Structure formats: C-alpha cells, structure tokens
Amino acid sequence: MDLLQIGTFSKLAQVSVSTLRFYDAQGLLKPEYIDPMTGYRYYRINQLARLNRILALKDLGFALDRVQPLIDDEIGVDQLAEMLTAQEQDLEKQIFADQQRLDRVRSRLHQLQSQSQPTFLDVVLKQGAELWIVGNRMIVPTAHDIDFFSRHMFGEIEQWLYKHKLDASGARMTLYHTDDYIERDYDMEVAIVLPYPPAVMPPLPHGGMRLEALPALPLMATTVYEGVLRDVNKVAYDLLQWVVHNGYTLPQKNMALREIFLNDRYTPHRMDALGLVELQLPINSNAHSLVSHFESVDSLPT
Amino acid sequence: MDLLQIGTFSKLAQVSVSTLRFYDAQGLLKPEYIDPMTGYRYYRINQLARLNRILALKDLGFALDRVQPLIDDEIGVDQLAEMLTAQEQDLEKQIFADQQRLDRVRSRLHQLQSQSQPTFLDVVLKQGAELWIVGNRMIVPTAHDIDFFSRHMFGEIEQWLYKHKLDASGARMTLYHTDDYIERDYDMEVAIVLPYPPAVMPPLPHGGMRLEALPALPLMATTVYEGVLRDVNKVAYDLLQWVVHNGYTLPQKNMALREIFLNDRYTPHRMDALGLVELQLPINSNAHSLVSHFESVDSLPT
C-alpha cells in the first residue's frame, strides 16, 4: 500500500500535523485511508500534489473556502482570472494602506527623535458630514484682533437667531479661509451649526452673514486640542505638518481649516480661557493611490 | 453635567457603538458616568481626546493591549521609540511579503492570459534539510542517454550498498549540476539517500561514486510533478521561469536542481514510465528584502 503516517507526511510536506488534521476536517484533503479501529490517518505520497496545490493557492492570498472550489470543481479559466484580479487589487490596496501606516510610524519616530520636547499629536482621519450653518465672515487684521472680532461676530449670529426664535444651541465653529499659514489679515468666518436643515428662512440682515450648507468632505485629518485657546494655532500648524509629512495633499476647494468648539456653554474666543477644540483639515482622499505609493517608497531614507 | 449618550458620542467620534462598548469592557475608555438603574453609558465630550489617542495608536498598527499601557502608564520615550521601531520593522516585512505575494498573483495572471493552454504550476517554498547521500556523478552526452546512464549509475550504488549490507530503501534522487538550461553534456549525479548519518563507512570503490552530506538549504522553490518522466524537464524549465518571474535569484553555490523520486518500489529513469517527482530548485532567501522590493515596485506594469 505504501501509505504514510500523518507525521511522516507532515515532515515530507513541511506542514504541521494539526494543519493536516484541519484540512481533513474541512474536507480539503482527506487521507487516503483511515484505520477504522484506531482512527489513524494514512496518506498516499502522491497526495502531496494536492496539498501543494492547496498551499500554493493559499499563498496567493486566497481564503481556504475559496481554495476548495478551485481544486475540486475545476473552476473556469475566466472565473479564476477574475478571482486573481480581485486578489491583485486587494493586495494593492493592502500594500498601499500599510505603506501609509509605515509613513505614519516613521513620522512619529521622527517627531520623537528630532524634538527636544516631543509632542504627541493624535491625528484621526474622518469623513465630514454635510453641515448647515449660519456664518459670519470677515477679514481680521492681526492675531490679537481675533478674540474681539469673533466675539462680536458670534454675537451678531446669536442675536439674529434669537430674534427669529431659532435654535442657537448648535456647535460653534471657526473656519479659516486661508491658502497658507499666514500671520495677518485672516480671512475668517465664525459659524453656528443648525441642528436641522432650514425649511423656510428669513433673509439675513447684512453683508458678512450668510446661511449655507457646508458640503460633506470625503476625508479630513482631525485632532482634539484641550488647553489655552491662545495656543490652538500651534496645534493647527502641527496638524498641517502631519498631513504633509504623511504624504497627503490639500484639496483646491473647500479647504478651510475648521475649529469646532466642543465645550458646551462655552463662549469661544477668550484667548486666555481653557477650551476643548477639534481641529479639522480637509485633505484629498487617494484616487491617486498607487502613484503616491511609489513616490513615498522612493523618498524613503536609506 | 453635559454628558453625551453613547450614540451621540459615537457619531461625534465616528466609531461604532459596539466599539465603544468594547473599549469600556476592556477598560480602555470608561464612560464618565453609568446610570446605575438603566446601565446607560454617558460620556463627557473631552473623552474624545482619549478616544482619539486610542484610535491614533491603533492606526499605527498597535494591538489594543499595547495601546493600554501607552495611554495609562505614560510609558517612557525610549520605550515608545523602541515599540515604534519594532512596528516599523514589522510593517516593512509585511509590505515586502505582500509585494512578493502580489508578484506571484500577477505571475499567475500573466501565465493564465499569455498561454493558449494554461499550465498551473503549484510552487511551494520550503527549506531543505541536510541529507546524507551516496551519489554517483558523471557527464551524460545527450538527453537520450540519461535513461540508460542513470539506470547504470543507480545500479552501481545499489550493488555497493547491498554488498556492504547497508540500507538501500532511501529515496532516489537526481542532481543536475548545471549552471544553465543546457541541452547536452549534462553534469548529472544520481543518489540514494541514507536513512541516517553513517557511523563508519567502507571506502567507496571507484571514481564517480562518493559519500557526502548535502548541506541544509534555507529556501527552495519546489513543485510536484506526476506524469511521464520524459516531460519532467519541461516542468523544471517552468519552475525556473517561475523563480525568475517572482524576483528570486539563484545562489552561486549548491544550486543543483534536484529531482526526488517519490514513488517507492519505483525504478527511476525509464523515460516512458509514469512517475511522481518533486523538483527542488534552491533559491536565495531574502537578506536583500527591501532592495528587491523597490526593484519589483519599479518594474510594475502601469
């Protein structure tokens, strides 16, 4: 008969005994003969071919329940090609994702080693939902003026909301409509989020104020800051650094940096007060996946 | 109090409710308050910072039980750097492995589409254990002579083993000591594997025969062929193609292609007989991992 015990077959094929037992249980590879008294499994040596086929397909990344029909049913060439193509795409995605992850790890490491006092910026990627806001926009000359101006601008919105008996309990936020990290003449907008899309709305009073929907954003880099509001701009700068360092790009449109004031009952923009702020920076989601993958690979330090 | 229900907090942070419940159970993120009557969980909004920290660390690839001490214990900077470096290496390995996997998938696809009659070569990577053999080596002028010569050479070994009452039941194999895929003057060696390392051995009779240990091999590409022996060289050629196509390189030393005859009681080298053969081609394991990764990335079709 020339049958091999499971241990012998296992060594020959260099797979574990428990794997062979598992494949037996799954019906992937039944032993040629099982002793009815002892339950001992015996394999014929040419079953190595089938086992190899299983291992080779598994090695391509197929799950075992996909391997089964590939071996047994003689699946058509077209369908196999389809499965391989799907597998190819999955792997590309996987590699790309891991490459980005690697960039992030390296970025952290770099951050850790280069700075005397390492800061930990917990950046989380999210989507942004569509938001209805009442905003109030204005050019603010210097950073010192932000405090005063924005309180005034929030006041205008609140007054208008109260006057028309509208819900003013929504989140406060600030949008910085600037292209760069500049230090004067901030094109800023403060806004209050409406809890529901407006049905009918009274017209807005004058110039700076507007009512609009902020479109949904496919991807944003976000981080939560807790501390003195004066320093929030440093964190915003760190966030931008993170984005650049990790190979993301900023979109041309809707790129305003947003600050969401998370404290409730809190009056935003008292620069010396403690605050809880979520910073949101819209970034491009990667339609360009593989390209940027290669770029990031090429620019690795050696 | 300004506490959020789990659903609200979940939407704000864009993580699922079940994730929050899971983090609670793990002790990663306890709600600020739990109603003792209803069991309702309530979160304070600034717990978003902690949640973000968890997500950011998880996103770097850390398992949750590594995340815990990172957040709670204020692990030292040195230790964090160590963990990140380990993480970096893991990711590099992962990416490299997936890249190779991708190469294999593409190779299969290519094979599938380019050939009119697609062949499926189930290649499995293995290690090779050290083997003690009695070999018999000789230059064989043409392929037609292999049959006759090797039978003669096996005969010599067997006679010698019988004469000295040694175990001749070990596997038969052939080694092709050629650098290239050539078609004449094969430098071939046939051998019988000894079941155990020899203690004391009588001297070998004459020229071609030798007794030696084949060193262990770190990596071989192997495949099992079942069919007419005449065609085994085609499979050997396919195996070589596979190796080249998947970016592996051949070692300078110990590079002989091996045929292991798996049928027992079978007389090897009757070209017209059916046989079961494992082909083994030693290849380099990748100390050069990242380099070859970049090469394979660069040479991708676009």
Added chain:
DNA sequence: TTGCTCCTCACGTCACGTGAGGTGGC
C-alpha cells in the same frame, strides 16, 4: 513495561459585528 505516535474534544486567538431578547424615557 516504556516511549513514541497518534487520536478526539475543547478552548484560545483579535477586535469587534450581529443578532436575540428585553427595558427605560419621551
């Protein structure tokens, strides 16, 4: 009789997702 090889459960893995079945607050 002692090793050795083999056997069958049963449980663990990792980070949740998915019901089933039930309750509290507007």
Added chain:
DNA sequence: TTGCTCCTCACGTCACGTGAGGTGGC
C-alpha cells in the same frame, strides 16, 4: 401606546496552535 435608544449575553470570525486526557503498536 409607539418609536427610539439603550442594555446584556452569546455566538461568529480565520486558520490553525495548544493542551488535556487517552489509546494503539513496537
């Protein structure tokens, strides 16, 4: 009273690895 939100188990996931406890063959 009806939805809605929330709750707690319990089970599944994927491909095995790892015991525990036991048996057959030399």
